[in-house]
Amino acid sequence: MLFKVDHNNIMGATVEEAGTYNVTVLPTSQVTQSKSSGNDMMVLNYEVADGKYKGGQIRYHYLVWNIDSQQSREQSIRRFNTLAVASGAQDGVEIASLQLLLKACIGKVLSVTVDWEENQNGDYFLRVKSFGPAKQASEPNGITRPQGKGQQSPRQQATSRPAQPSFGAPVQAPQNNFANMTADQLPFN
Helix, strand or coil: CCCCCCCCCCCCCCCCEEEEEEEEECCCCEEEECCCCCCEEEEEEEEECCCCCCCCEEEEEEEECCCCCHHHHHHHHHHHHHHHHHCCCCCCCCCCCHHHHHHHHCCCEEEEEEEEEECCCCCEEEEEEEEEECCCCCEEEEEECCCCCCCCCHHHHHHHCCCCCCCCCCCCCHHHCCCCCCHHHCCCC
16 A cells, blocks of 8 residues: 545645634744844744644744834733743743744644734735634634635636546545556546
């Protein structure tokens, strides 16, 4: 046997609803500088850890370290402290740098609450609104992506692209085993 088909092990899984999700901080997250202010910032990427969107990614959560004023500094401390606590840091741990904090967060499971937000091009993307410790389970809220200015309706998409081969429902084979079938007998092209 080469492999078994597993609907939970696919590439390109997406999160299609706003809500609160348990996520793992991905190693593609990084510390960089904000282009607009030049301040240090984290760009966090997450993968949903459970539920119907398990494996889907929520990307580009920007956290900027801003010390332009006392109020900005306090907000930055609170923002990054919330990340540290959500990632399991104990009281009293001293954070020496954003790089070390990120390194400690990678692979940790926490929860993020996301909602649809319109960008400057009129398209909608999931934006992290808050985060905290992991919950019992992810909770999509049923709100799907609004149709943006640059997006086609599902009907337009269906009529504007060539027909794609479909896997459809699985064809019954003896014990669902394709090992003894020829290429012409497989239930997909």
